[in-house]
Amino acid sequence: MDFRFSDDQKLFQQTVREFLVAEVTPERIRASWQTDTGRSDALWAQLAELGLTGITVPEAHGGLGMNELDFVLLAEEIGYVALPEPLIDTVLVGVPCLRDCGNEQLAAEWLPKIAAGEAKLAIGLDCNPLVADAHVAGLLLLAHGDELHAVPRADVALTANECLDPSRRLFRVDWTPSAATRLAGGAAGRALLDAALNRAALGAAAQCLGLAQRMIEISVAYTRDRQQFGQAIGTFQAVQHLMANVAVKLEYARAPVHRAAYDVAHGKARAGVSVSHAKIAASEAALLGARNSIQVHGAMGYTWEVDLHIFAKRAWTLDNAWGDRAFHKQRVADFVLADNAAIGAGATF
């Protein structure tokens, strides 16, 4: 029993954090809103150079062959900067589908390209009505009942749907399932889809940790600078406690997310429950972070000018993505309220 990340995992996190904080600045994100795709090939090439696009790709296909536990700290950093690029969808959610689907030809065709930074994936599961970043994906992985299909972008029709977060690009995908696109069906298809959803929800939860942390830092800095009644507003207990409450929520969301990553990486039977708990806890931390951060900023928090909304909007959109609260609470309920549920002291591990 050792609930710590390895030095290598922490070092990788540190490297990625330094890169992302330097490169993915709020200015750069705002600039991306003005472009057609909202995405940057140059940035994607840099991510590939760092090895990030190939983390989960097996070594035989030119990747690093790492797992969800190796990736989860990086997903937190992706949240911390609100990276617009579809790195989580491609690497955490999509690549394992191709790796595990049993279609060697498809894996051999796409995985090396993904590792090299030459292709991206987009994911369409039933829980989300629309598909994010379908416009820049080479291949779409789409659910159809219990079936998982892989469809080249050239074979689908996309209709853009504008949304709350200008960084987020959502599309209705019109497509026709066929024997040629079908990767798996029946129990095998359902297992692939369930696993994909767990990884996607885990990615959202990990991002929420980073988002909450970032919003705390932005807000604390603001409360040190902003003066009212002749002193920094951060000296007022009412303001301090708003931020302390976020810190408490965040502190108790971290370990559930890390545990979920461990369960997913090790294929544990209770991975779904761990993921749902993590998603609910981390999402609530990020939502409270957004709410209280706007509050301590006062009217400035309600402006387009202050960067806070970049992070708040990501938190708001992730809350109901990859399984809304009702979905995740139901999974927790199915576990906790079952006959002979493994709950109580000593039942956690």
Add this chain to the structure above:
Amino acid sequence: MDLAYTEKQKALRQEVREWLAANVPAAPLASFDTAEGFEQHRAWEAKLNSGRWGMVTWPEELGGRGCDLIEWLIFEEEYWRVGAPLRVNQNGIFLLGPTLMEYGTAEQKKRFLPKMATGEEVWCQGWSEPGAGSDMAAIRARAERQGDHYVINGQKTWSTRAVWADWCFGMFRTDPASERHHGLTFILVPLNLEGITVRPIPQLDGLPGFAEIFFDNVKVPVDCRLGDEGKGWKVAMATAGFERGLMLRSPARFQQTAARLVQLYKANRASADRDPTVRDAVLRAWMDAEAYCLTTYQTASRLNAGGRIGEESSTNKIFWSELDQRMHETALSILGARAELLPHAPDAGGVGNWLDGFLFAQSGSIYAGTNEIQRNIIAQRMLGMPRA
């Protein structure tokens, strides 16, 4: 990261489980806030110690088992799982014990720890004063050095279990010219000394669970001082860290409450679901108790590897105390109109001891530093917000 127990850890769990199954009293003990219950609990501590389970993290030569914090969590899980008696000496074993390990001399450790482990000497705290609650640095009780003694005068209050305890540990002002947290000294005081008066204070349940302690020219030997003279604040902060942090409230306690709440909900589902928020509160109780357990294992792993407990101990205390309150509120709302009945009332039915837990939970956000003080600490020391 490896979230599986080792063979050694599994063997320890099995050993604890077997010993507790053979030794935990079949009928619950009387409340340790009664004279009878206090002695029953003291006897239980002796029994626990006879199996070397009194304080498993202590070194073997002091009657412990040299367990690390993960092993301690395993012990706690088994302990709470079977509903073993509350630890009457928790102020000693969980708070003063670790402080003594860090700041005590070899002689002090030898003198105090073994009798603490057996329950032969039960400890209470002497920190709060009428004018020093949340503002602990406002302590006024004096300890004047006279040769090889300190002469103590003043008053302490809210001392839990002081009515029957044998010793008190607390902070006293040794430098009369000092202010705030300077000039305070951490001193251990036997409660049977001449000049000490203990006056019980009835708690919400009517029992004398805490007390005021009056000191009138009480002579305490200098070797009862813990740490250096005038450096008591630093020693006390270590104790406070243990209290808010890991040792006082292990997750197992709250996981058991959450599991009991789930059972209560399932047994009363038809009536409970008339309020659709109850199910959510029950699920949340389980998730939060689980989160507390996971976070504690993460902290224990870090401490086992040589890390130190930090300001996050303040988030800890807020989290479990407010969780405990929410869980008990939910339980009472499931019990409905019968919730107000005491367990022995003729028409109480299966109301159980939720009411007792509900009352006790009211104190959780106050003792060990109010949650408002904890939030100040988080804001200022963990998040770096400015001080007034």
